[in-house]
Amino acid sequence: MSKVNIKVLADQLQLSVSTISKALRDSYEISDETKKKVLELATQLNYIPNPYASSLRRKKSKTIAVVLPEVADNFFSLAINGIQSIAESKGYHVLIYLSHEKFANEKNILEDCQSGRVDGVLISISSETNTAEHINKLQNQNIPVVFFDREQEAIKTARVTTNDFDCGLMAANHLLQKGCRRPAFLSISQSLPICQNRMEGYKAALQQAGLREEDMQIVYCTDNDGMYDQVRSLLQAADRPDGLIASVEKIVTPVYLACHELNIRIPNEVKVIAFATLDTAPILNPPLTTITQPAFEIGKAAATVLFKGIEKSAFDLSKERMVIPSLLIERESTK
Template sequence: MSRVNIKVLADQLQLSVSTISKALRDSYEISDETKKKVLELATRLNYVPNPYASSLRKKKSKTIAVVLPEVADNFFSLAINGIQSVAESKGYHVLIYLSHEKFANEKTILEDCQSGRVDGVLISISSETNTADHINKLQANNIPVVFFDREQEGIETARVTTNDFDCGFLAAKHLLQKGCRKPAFFSISQSLPICLNREKGFKTALRTAGIPEQDQQIIYCTDNDGLYKQVKTILQGNQRPDGLIASVEKIVTPVYLASYELNIRIPNDLKVIAFSTLDTAPILNPPLTTITQPAFEIGKAAATLLFKGIEKSSFDLTRERVIIPSVLIERQSTM
């Protein structure tokens, strides 16, 4: 079956390709009579526009890219749902790319995004990323970029985050109020602003409570595969914390399993609080106290800003900062 394209329509109606194209786009240059003829034939021949030809003409791919570290984290799953809810209403496609927490992957992905494949990029950077060149290049190619959750400082563009410093402070204060004297902060990065801001909040709370710098334990969990082993080693050491803040969700299961293994009772011997949107938090043993991030809303707000940037080139993304607060939900793991 040969494909019905604009040329076929033009030949049959003895009109130019340009006239057909304008008629299909409902241009004011074309008479209503001609438009009617074109539409009738297009419908009869079951004409479907070719998106690539169409994007060459309009320079719009009707696609946005979402660049994420991973999808096996509830936060990102929920954020994707928020992004999709906006993209669908705009008739846009969403291309989801995973960096798997590697800077090299992220760089290749953004290079791919430069050549007209997408009209805009939403990005939550990898835990390895500590440079901005690859993002600057996108912007130099007039592709708007909006950060959500994991941003990169030093780049002038919109960002949507939660109140990370306040939450780090709040989580630490909560542990101190529950009687912890040696709380530790488990991070996954020494460069990601979200981790650093949460860490700063944690340190400020401890300093305010008179806990000296050398007793403020920050532990970096950078080896995904060795997470359980690393957590177990720390819980066996003589610096064992009596309270623990997991800066990301994936630290929770190793912490619980290692505690079971070592007969460390949560919350009696170790209080645990996690930045998490885990659906199963209330049915864990014991139920987990969480700082629950507004993941869906963060995705939605970021996509809304990106479309403003795509639709109106005069819209100044650099001035936009949206902060959507998280909520502390207390459960047995810190009682």
């Protein structure tokens, strides 16, 4: 209701609008005396500057966009936490956009990001995304983009990921070491580097162990709803695997449910390891061995490097590539 802006302050203090503005920004051009008067009246009248007017003039929005496939996922919500913590400390605001794993959505979102609404973009691409143009367009507008976790390989910019290949290797080796002879790999996308790299690690481990390519089972659970059925039929097959690697968190519940349903005991009949940051992992039945990604740290690191790109446009993001290792936490599901 009050609509108190700089003009109101100026009128009441018999000063010019520009003087008020400078006083509020603590300019050297203004005397300490008037600065104090301005500050006092400002707090008294509860003056709050209009960010959009400021953005318009300064061409800085003090806002970043976070684009992700979904938010109901522990990895992503922890990453948001990390991002938010950095953004807050920098005085930035965070817009959240969800692609719901659809390329078309992601494209629309990035298009909007070209408007000047945001100073930079943090993105974890959708599982459908396998082209780069829509991201390139953003970069052409001089809007820095940083990938976290799910990157698009063709784009030259900073990325913060975890050691996916190594973890794929570790996960598979862990299963082999625990006695699995035919572990399967459950993926959600043929294009996502995280899935591909984890899978390559899996393949490498199996190869080193002397298994042939045709003995490796890789199942793509692309359909979110059909996941349970896919896992179920995999476990009902004659040559069913004796180990499962869930490449992302959301595969865990279908896997456990299918095993319970089919009376397949974990870890006796099938061992399970999952890439997940589930905090319920230790209380599952049985407790789940996880490759736990440092989601919070990834978010923080990605935001930190993004702000470097935002704050000095000379900064070359394309050289930045940070890998924060995940941890294998052994629990009952692979005992």
